[in-house]
Amino acid sequence: MVRVSAxxxxxxxxxxxxxxxxxxxxxxxGRDVIGPxxxxxxxxxxxxxxxxxxxxxxxxxxxxxxxxxxxxxxxRVFDQPPGPTSWKxxxxxxxxxxxxxxxxxxxxxxxxxxxxxxxxxPMAFLGARACEIAALAIQDRILAGGPVVDPDYVARxxxxxIVAVECAVAGGTCFCTSMGTGPELGGGHDLxxxxxxxxxxxxxxxxxxxxIVDGLGLMAATDDQQQTAEDSVAGxxxxxxxxxxxxGVPERLVAAAxxxxxxxxxxxxxxxxxxTLVCPTCFCTSxxxxxxxxxxxxxxxxxxESCFTLDFARVAGGNFRTRPEDRYRQWLTHKFGxxxxxxxxxxxxxxxxxxxxxxxxxxVRVETQAVAATAPAPSIARPIVVxxxxxxxxxxxxxxxxxxxxxxxxxxxxxxxxxxTPDVVTLTLNTDDALLLAGRPGQxxxxxxxxxxxxxxxxxxxxxxxxxxxxxxxxxxxxxxxxLERGATISLxxxxxxxxxxxxxxxxxxxxxxxxxxxxxxxxLIDELLARRDRIARIHLAYGARTPADRLYxxxxxxxxxxxxxxxxxxxxxxxxxxxxxxGVVTQVIDRVLCSCDRTIAFVCGPERMMQAxxxxxxxxxIPNERIYVTLERHMDCGVGLCGHCQLGPYFVCKDGPVxxxxxxxxxxxxEGI
Amino acid sequence: MSPMSRRQAPRRPRVGVVKFxxxxxxxxxxxxxxxxxxxxxxxxxxxxxxxxxxxRSEGPxxxxxxxxxxxxxxxxxxxxxxxxxxxxxxxxxxxxxxxxIQALRNLADHDAFRNAVYPRPEWIESLPTSTPVSDHVAVDxxxxxxxxxxxxxxxxxxxxxxxxxxxxxxxxxxxECKRLGxxxxxxxxxxxxxxxxxxxxxGALCPSFGRGCYGCxxxxxxxxxxxxxxxxxxxxxxxxxxxxxxxxFNVGAPAFHQIVEAKR
Numbered sequence: 001m002v003r004v005s006a007x008x009x010x011x012x013x014x015x016x017x018x019x020x021x022x023x024x025x026x027x028x029x030g031r032d033v034i035g036p037x038x039x040x041x042x043x044x045x046x047x048x049x050x051x052x053x054x055x056x057x058x059x060x061x062x063x064x065x066x067x068x069x070x071x072x073x074x075x076r077v078f079d080q081p082p083g084p085t086s087w088k089x090x091x092x093x094x095x096x097x098x099x100x101x102x103x104x105x106x107x108x109x110x111x112x113x114x115x116x117x118x119x120x121x122p123m124a125f126l127g128a129r130a131c132e133i134a135a136l137a138i139q140d141r142i143l144a145g146g147p148v149v150d151p152d153y154v155a156r157x158x159x160x161x162i163v164a165v166e167c168a169v170a171g172g173t174c175f176c177t178s179m180g181t182g183p184e185l186g187g188g189h190d191l192x193x194x195x196x197x198x199x200x201x202x203x204x205x206x207x208x209x210x211x212i213v214d215g216l217g218l219m220a221a222t223d224d225q226q227q228t229a230e231d232s233v234a235g236x237x238x239x240x241x242x243x244x245x246x247x248g249v250p251e252r253l254v255a256a257a258x259x260x261x262x263x264x265x266x267x268x269x270x271x272x273x274x275x276t277l278v279c280p281t282c283f284c285t286s287x288x289x290x291x292x293x294x295x296x297x298x299x300x301x302x303x304x305e306s307c308f309t310l311d312f313a314r315v316a317g318g319n320f321r322t323r324p325e326d327r328y329r330q331w332l333t334h335k336f337g338x339x340x341x342x343x344x345x346x347x348x349x350x351x352x353x354x355x356x357x358x359x360x361x362x363x364v365r366v367e368t369q370a371v372a373a374t375a376p377a378p379s380i381a382r383p384i385v386v387x388x389x390x391x392x393x394x395x396x397x398x399x400x401x402x403x404x405x406x407x408x409x410x411x412x413x414x415x416x417x418x419x420x421t422p423d424v425v426t427l428t429l430n431t432d433d434a435l436l437l438a439g440r441p442g443q444x445x446x447x448x449x450x451x452x453x454x455x456x457x458x459x460x461x462x463x464x465x466x467x468x469x470x471x472x473x474x475x476x477x478x479x480x481x482x483x484l485e486r487g488a489t490i491s492l493x494x495x496x497x498x499x500x501x502x503x504x505x506x507x508x509x510x511x512x513x514x515x516x517x518x519x520x521x522x523x524x525l526i527d528e529l530l531a532r533r534d535r536i537a538r539i540h541l542a543y544g545a546r547t548p549a550d551r552l553y554x555x556x557x558x559x560x561x562x563x564x565x566x567x568x569x570x571x572x573x574x575x576x577x578x579x580x581x582x583x584g585v586v587t588q589v590i591d592r593v594l595c596s597c598d599r600t601i602a603f604v605c606g607p608e609r610m611m612q613a614x615x616x617x618x619x620x621x622x623i624p625n626e627r628i629y630v631t632l633e634r635h636m637d638c639g640v641g642l643c644g645h646c647q648l649g650p651y652f653v654c655k656d657g658p659v660x661x662x663x664x665x666x667x668x669x670x671x672e673g674i
Numbered sequence: 675m676s677p678m679s680r681r682q683a684p685r686r687p688r689v690g691v692v693k694f695x696x697x698x699x700x701x702x703x704x705x706x707x708x709x710x711x712x713x714x715x716x717x718x719x720x721x722x723x724x725x726x727x728x729x730r731s732e733g734p735x736x737x738x739x740x741x742x743x744x745x746x747x748x749x750x751x752x753x754x755x756x757x758x759x760x761x762x763x764x765x766x767x768x769x770x771x772x773x774x775i776q777a778l779r780n781l782a783d784h785d786a787f788r789n790a791v792y793p794r795p796e797w798i799e800s801l802p803t804s805t806p807v808s809d810h811v812a813v814d815x816x817x818x819x820x821x822x823x824x825x826x827x828x829x830x831x832x833x834x835x836x837x838x839x840x841x842x843x844x845x846x847x848x849x850e851c852k853r854l855g856x857x858x859x860x861x862x863x864x865x866x867x868x869x870x871x872x873x874x875x876x877g878a879l880c881p882s883f884g885r886g887c888y889g890c891x892x893x894x895x896x897x898x899x900x901x902x903x904x905x906x907x908x909x910x911x912x913x914x915x916x917x918x919x920x921x922x923f924n925v926g927a928p929a930f931h932q933i934v935e936a937k938r
Binding site: 039041042065066067069084089095268269270271272274278288291298304309311360361450452453 | 710714717828831832835836837838839841843844845848852853854855857858859861862863864867869884895896898901902904905
């Protein structure tokens with residue numbers, strides 16, 4: 001493990017014939033050594049037992065879509081550009097079992113899921129490049145930087161020994177100088193090697209590294225050896241040529257959301273996921289269910305996912321990114337643009353893997369520049385703060401904390417089930433889980449039954465002993481949750497996300513506009529507004545439903561309307577003669593609401609098209625974006641900003657939302673496929 | 675699917691397995707699920723499965739698994755009748771989902787073939803095209819592949835019993851190939867591989883053994899076959915070679931058919 005401590009520069013020389021002594025020293029204490037080796041026509045990162053497994057005399061000719069092994073007439077082992085494996089295969093494996101439901105209980109819900117915890121052997125990474133150490137530092141910030149930490153990643157990343165190599169050759173797809181990550185080693189390693197023909201200049205980067213060098217009993221490197229190493233990496237820098245002009249590119253990519261270039265790239269792109277899976281920083285995952293035939297035992301498995309798949313942005317009612325151009329835009333804009341806002345760095349380290357291993361040779365060096373050039377000028381995008389240099393690699397993870405509370409499941413007991421409409425049910429759940437009880441209006445929970453997906457569900461009421469969930473049977477999992485009867489139990493994780501800013505309503509008129517099941521996440525807000533009724537001016541609720549029978553909480557709404565505490569205006573799309581209320585869309589209702597619009601705050605929830613139409617009316621009435629709040633639905637597998645599915649520009653909808661002001665969303669609210 | 679959830683299932687669902695123009699390989703895949711067969715029969719009442727049992731039933735079926743393409747007028751009538759007998763109709767395999775290898779005849783002169791092969795061609799009643807079941811009747815779910823994956827079949831049956839949406843991803847073969855840790859043979863060796871445009875499900879079988887993907891599972895969603903064909907051409911593959919890559923088990927699938935038509 002690397003520790004940042006004041007270490008005098010110490011430079012040693014390891015003769016080539018003694019390289020295996022280094023490998024064996026790394027293996028001390030049962031450590032697995034992962035390093036480059038030739039397999040199936042490529043340089044792969046695999047467990048190695050001796051230095052003889054290293055790719056002695058092998059090089060690779062890289063160009064877009066092509067990576068060919070070439071035999072050289074020498075014994076050098078590290079003279080290749082990065083191959084298709086990245087270290088994330090070892091720190092963040094392609095498949096991980098997350099939780100298990102074992103044994104049969106009285107009913108499914110009585111069985112509590114157990115978290116599966118990895119206990120891997122400690123690992124040493126031999127041959128990590130500067131760009132790759134930058135990539136590890138990026139994944140450290142995302143997966144272990146908090147507030148919610150991925151426990152599996154921490155377990156695998158903890159105690160890694162990193163023996164870095166300063167590149168002596170540049171691949172045809174390398175562009176680390178453009179991204180500011182290399183080729184010179186910038187820290188984050190225990191030992192740093194520079195390969196010379198007859199051996200390795202070894203620099204110590206940590207106490208652990210020094211102990212290894214001490215054990216090997218090396219001679220100090222000569223001035224000549226050090227000079228050769230310096231010349232070598234300087235040659236690599238020169239070979240990559242002039243760095244790409246990346247200044248302003250992050251903003252311009254975001255601003256170019258409607259560039260015709262995206263559709264042009266989509267004509268070449270296969271959306272095959274290769275770029276994302278070879279990328280050392282891409283971190284998106286999906287959760288799938290494994291169970292035996294009768295569901296008696298079930299596990300959930302997390303696996304590498306890609307924003308290029310159709311399923312990535314799918315929700316029960318639709319899909320936010322169906323077009324291949326939407327998916328490419330998401331990837332490139334996130335990687336080079338909004339990543340800065342989310343994580344304080346570029347998501348690209350310039351390793352070139354996505355270029356070489358794209359089966360049709362699409363080159364992000366070309367595409368970032370080409371798309372950025374189509375951005376409207378002057379840029380309409382908000383500035384993205386880009387530090388002058390790449391953030392220094394942080395020391396590897398030292399977080400040892402308990403698994404994040406947000407990842408732990410609590411049990412809740414169904415004490416009542418009420419059918420609101422033919423396909424919507426409100427469950428009243430009791431729990432003694434203090435965090436669930438302390439939820440805020442607009443927050444949601446993940447709700448899990450064995451062997452089916454765990455969907456995110458908005459809390460529709462908090463009560464002293466628990467909460468209510470109002471669920472529409474939109475898919476298999478929600479159908480099973482809807483079918484739970486009194487006495488059943490269910491596992492809940494939460495409360496999650498950022499809810500409604502109730503405090504901003506004080507001293508203002510409030511307009512709540514919603515349709516169908518969109519009333520559910522607004523109900524706790526109404527409860528909270530009523531609790532502080534004396535501090536709020538007028539409250540208007542405009543509620544639309546398809547038919548009178550599709551209205552949620554009918555009795556409650558009628559009582560509220562009769563009480564006069566808030567103005568309730570209900571409308572339906574179609575109705576029979578028994579309906580004496582309004583017929584029409586909800587936007588017609590808010591057109592007629594009397595409000596002091598200069599002091600009104602609006603809270604909106606419904607399908608995105610309904611919300612867009614509503615926002616148009618609110619704008620006409622003079623309510624600014626800063627006082628319009630919406631809650632968004634996106635695909636969520638984790639709910640805590642780790643799985644990546646719910647990305648929306650610079651936000652994770654799960655943790656930065658689901659409630660946003662329109663000022664925060666900006667043009668993203670209206671551009672298709674973002 | 676929820677009606678068959680174990681929470682609500684008072685009886686075992688009645689399952690039929692039938693075939694049209696096909697080689698029976700997909701049905702054998704079911705019989706190859708040796709470790710799970712007993713559990714399957716405990717959960718499902720298999721009332722029709724000529725490959726496995728002489729007990730027969732003409733329906734009705736809760737679930738009907740259909741192998742094979744529609745290749746004769748008689749089959750076209752029979753599938754319409756079976757659809758009425760089945761609550762849920764699932765097509766299995768490349769023949770049933772895209773017309774199979776026999777859909778090569780869709781590109782050729784049916785009468786000329788018939789006259790060349792049979793001494794009394796007038797006795798042969800076959801349709802000029804081999805078509806997927808979904809061209810004739812509504813289909814509730816499809817399992818792709820030549821043959822289907824036993825794992826996917828088991829997932830379908832498990833999903834039916836536990837009441838979940840079957841997890842049958844429509845990502846490219848590449849995603850699984852990468853998770854397995856294979857270097858891309860198209861990039862590393864220039865071997866023509868249909869993985870980037872082919873639906874996953876096989877476990878990236880061929881690339882794991884150093885062969886290019888043959889496209890057994892048919893095109894993935896939005897498969898960009900023209901872009902991949904253009905890349906193959908840039909690597910030196912000629913039109914005939916490219917057409918033959920796609921002219922296999924899923925030649926009837928539009929995204930593959932398109933390339934064969936353009937390149938042959």
